[in-house]
Amino acid sequence: MKILRISVLTAVATAGMALVGSAHAGTTFDAVKKKGFVQCGVSTGLPGFSATDDKGAWKGIDVDACRAVAAALFGDANKVKYTPLNAKERFTALQSGEVDMLPRNTTWTYTRDTSLGLNFAGVNYYDGQGFMVTKKLGVKSAKELSGAQVCIQAGTTTELNLADYFRANKMEYKAITYDSSDETVKAFESGRCDMLTSDQSQLYALRIKLADPSSAIVLPEIISKEPLGPVVRQGDDEWFNLVRWSLFAQLNAEEAGITMKNVDEMMKSADPNVRRILGVEGVKGEFLGVDDKWAYNIIKQVGNYGEMFERNVGQGSALKISRGQNALWNKGGIQYAPPIR
Amino acid sequence: MSHNFVPLPDQPPPTASVGAIGWLRRNLFSSIGNTLLTLLSIYVLAVSLPPVINWAFIDADWVGVSRDACTSGGACWVFVSARFETFMYGFFPAEETWRINLIYGSLFLCMAPLFFDKFPYKVQLGAFVIFVFPIFGFILMFGGVFGLTPVETSQWGGMTLTLLLASVGCVAALPLGILLALGRQATNMPAVKSMCVLFIEFWRGVPLITVLFMSSVMLPLFLPEGVSFDKLLRALIGITLFQSAYMAEVVRGGLQAIPKGQYEAADALGLSYWKKMGLIVLPQAMKIVIPGIVNTFIALFKDTTLVIIVGLLEILGMVQNALNDPNWLGYSTEGYVFTAFMFWIFCFSMSRYSQALERKLHTGHKR
Numbered sequence: 001m002k003i004l005r006i007s008v009l010t011a012v013a014t015a016g017m018a019l020v021g022s023a024h025a026g027t028t029f030d031a032v033k034k035k036g037f038v039q040c041g042v043s044t045g046l047p048g049f050s051a052t053d054d055k056g057a058w059k060g061i062d063v064d065a066c067r068a069v070a071a072a073l074f075g076d077a078n079k080v081k082y083t084p085l086n087a088k089e090r091f092t093a094l095q096s097g098e099v100d101m102l103p104r105n106t107t108w109t110y111t112r113d114t115s116l117g118l119n120f121a122g123v124n125y126y127d128g129q130g131f132m133v134t135k136k137l138g139v140k141s142a143k144e145l146s147g148a149q150v151c152i153q154a155g156t157t158t159e160l161n162l163a164d165y166f167r168a169n170k171m172e173y174k175a176i177t178y179d180s181s182d183e184t185v186k187a188f189e190s191g192r193c194d195m196l197t198s199d200q201s202q203l204y205a206l207r208i209k210l211a212d213p214s215s216a217i218v219l220p221e222i223i224s225k226e227p228l229g230p231v232v233r234q235g236d237d238e239w240f241n242l243v244r245w246s247l248f249a250q251l252n253a254e255e256a257g258i259t260m261k262n263v264d265e266m267m268k269s270a271d272p273n274v275r276r277i278l279g280v281e282g283v284k285g286e287f288l289g290v291d292d293k294w295a296y297n298i299i300k301q302v303g304n305y306g307e308m309f310e311r312n313v314g315q316g317s318a319l320k321i322s323r324g325q326n327a328l329w330n331k332g333g334i335q336y337a338p339p340i341r
Numbered sequence: 342m343s344h345n346f347v348p349l350p351d352q353p354p355p356t357a358s359v360g361a362i363g364w365l366r367r368n369l370f371s372s373i374g375n376t377l378l379t380l381l382s383i384y385v386l387a388v389s390l391p392p393v394i395n396w397a398f399i400d401a402d403w404v405g406v407s408r409d410a411c412t413s414g415g416a417c418w419v420f421v422s423a424r425f426e427t428f429m430y431g432f433f434p435a436e437e438t439w440r441i442n443l444i445y446g447s448l449f450l451c452m453a454p455l456f457f458d459k460f461p462y463k464v465q466l467g468a469f470v471i472f473v474f475p476i477f478g479f480i481l482m483f484g485g486v487f488g489l490t491p492v493e494t495s496q497w498g499g500m501t502l503t504l505l506l507a508s509v510g511c512v513a514a515l516p517l518g519i520l521l522a523l524g525r526q527a528t529n530m531p532a533v534k535s536m537c538v539l540f541i542e543f544w545r546g547v548p549l550i551t552v553l554f555m556s557s558v559m560l561p562l563f564l565p566e567g568v569s570f571d572k573l574l575r576a577l578i579g580i581t582l583f584q585s586a587y588m589a590e591v592v593r594g595g596l597q598a599i600p601k602g603q604y605e606a607a608d609a610l611g612l613s614y615w616k617k618m619g620l621i622v623l624p625q626a627m628k629i630v631i632p633g634i635v636n637t638f639i640a641l642f643k644d645t646t647l648v649i650i651v652g653l654l655e656i657l658g659m660v661q662n663a664l665n666d667p668n669w670l671g672y673s674t675e676g677y678v679f680t681a682f683m684f685w686i687f688c689f690s691m692s693r694y695s696q697a698l699e700r701k702l703h704t705g706h707k708r
Contacts, residue, residue: 047670051665056426093561096564205665318668
């Protein structure tokens with residue numbers, strides 16, 4: 001995935017310059033409102049982030065980012081159309097207006113944020129490169145892995161991060177590179193390598209592909225920062241605000257204990273914080289240009305952040321990823337949203 | 342007294358030279374080298390086949406709705422059956438898939454008579470299939486008129502998209518390719534000729550993946566804000582242009598195989614250029630290049646999988662997408678075997694049809 005992330009920069013950055021900053025102001029918000037649906041650019045398939053179910057409906061944490069925006073804007077989370085995008089074409093699709101927002105497990109980096117005419121509206125998943133080892137090794141930390149054979153999926157950043165980490169810790173390793181994730185898993189399974197490295201969210205997906213998933217564990221170390229979030233075009237702050245606060249509303253709801261199930265009862269709550277989030281009193285939706293019940297609609301139809309996480313990648317899914325860095329700031333993680341007031 | 346001569350009945354041939362034993366001796370054990378190769382082949386098959394059959398059939402799981410049904414350790418065909426609809430129809434709304442089935446059904450009805458030599462209205466029916474049927478099919482797929490719900494091209498996918506890309510590519514590229522080939526042969530029209538050469542050499546000089554990538558990634562950047570071509574249309578145009586260049590070269594090979602005398606004879610009869618080509622040269626040339634044309638078609642059929650690079654999910658794309666569903670992680674072998682099987686069915690049928698066509702048309706050059 002990452003080799004694509006890099007190569008697209010060179011391809012798109014040059015060509016994209018001409019378009020950057022042209023007449024976008026306020027246009028996306030109005031255009032989306034007028035056409036009545038959100039055009040959402042998602043990955044062509046990534047476990048837990050965007051994939052189709054047996055009926056062909058898109059599911060995943062990235063998909064839910066678009067559904068939340070649709071719920072806030074139209075009061076209906078289903079008013080979304082999906083464009084499956086390749087890593088290479090994703091930024092062009094956003095720049096050229098083919099899609100309105102791009103929650104496509106895209107890492108927020110300096111270059112992307114500043115040179116492509118795009119804005120990152122937030123972080124819906126804190127990812128990072130990690131390690132998976134077989135239980136048999138009895139290893140508890142990556143620091144004990146000196147001299148290990150490492151399976152890597154071809155991709156420059158992954159390899160670079162690995163090299164950096166091992167050098168910084170003065171350890172030896174031997175890298176064995178494969179093209180596809182299936183090959184990598186097969187090699188790991190057959191014992192060609194002692195450990196496998198990739199983005200942590202992907203490690204859990206790779207683990208399921210093993211004949212016996214419980215034979216491998218994902219180590220706690222994370223050796224790179226990969227904040228993933230929805231991207232919008234630069235120049236339409238109204239639209240940017242809406243995408244950003246749709247995510248913040250979900251985070252605030254989790255913090256205040258508002259869930260899909262209890263949101264109707266919570267409307268009658270006496271807690272002023274809850275009442276403000278749900279638009280019962282205080283700040284109104286008009287600042288965002290949407291209905292006062294915008295946050296209510298998001299929570300009712302998509303759920304709060306925790307519910308969204310558990311359903312798509314957490315305990316409610318086959319991936320069983322623990323919250324880790326994605327827990328709320330007051331629960332040991334780093335997910336933090338400004339207050340709604 | 343005449344004595345009728347009754348010959349003795351023929352002796353039966355030696356048992357070793359007829360029947361199954363004779364066939365085996367002739368074909369599999371005719372010499373020492375042959376025998377060794379036969380034994381080696383039997384050994385390879387005996388070693389490799391049982392595990393494959395075990396995996397694919399005996400140990401396989403066939404019924405169920407989720408991965409919980411796959412317990413026996415063999416292939417999990419449940420994955421394919423649970424996903425079959427999305428593999429076939431892509432994102433087409435489930436309540437509208439009858440439209441796709443109707444297209445398949447009516448296409449089959451239209452095509453079937455074409456395979457019978459006795460059918461009298463072949464030309465008319467063929468013209469109908471090529472010129473009128475696509476409109477009918479497009480209306481059914483796209484909807485929006487006659488009370489049909491509109492279905493955007495972004496929702497087209499799976500096998501339907503594969504067949505659409507391949508058939509449009511074939512049907513549109515063949516006439517274009519013939520024109521390009523004729524243009525390239527036209528020595529008395531240097532402008533036309535050089536344009537055709539330029540076109541052919543340009544499109545043959547770039548890989549299809551580049552064409553698709555350019556049409557999807559670069560083209561939108563040059564278009565004014567808000568103007569965007571349909572993604573599928575872009576891919577279709579790209580594939581057609583690309584394919585027509587190859588087709589042109591195949592047809593040119595046929596044109597060169599026709600003896601000069603045929604051209605001169607047509608000229609001597611006073612036929613115009615188009616009559617000469619249409620009545621004398623092309624019918625012979627096209628007959629010769631059937632294998633080449635079908636080869637190109639089969640290559641195109643398999644090349645359609647490249648559209649995944651522009652985010653169009655044809656059958657392989659849908660399978661790969663399904664492989665990323667957290668509920669079905671780890672069944673990639675089944676998915677790819679299924680896809681390969683589907684491709685094999687279509688490519689093999691095309692190949693058989695072309696062979697039948699060759700046999701039917703070989704009137705003069707049988708070898």
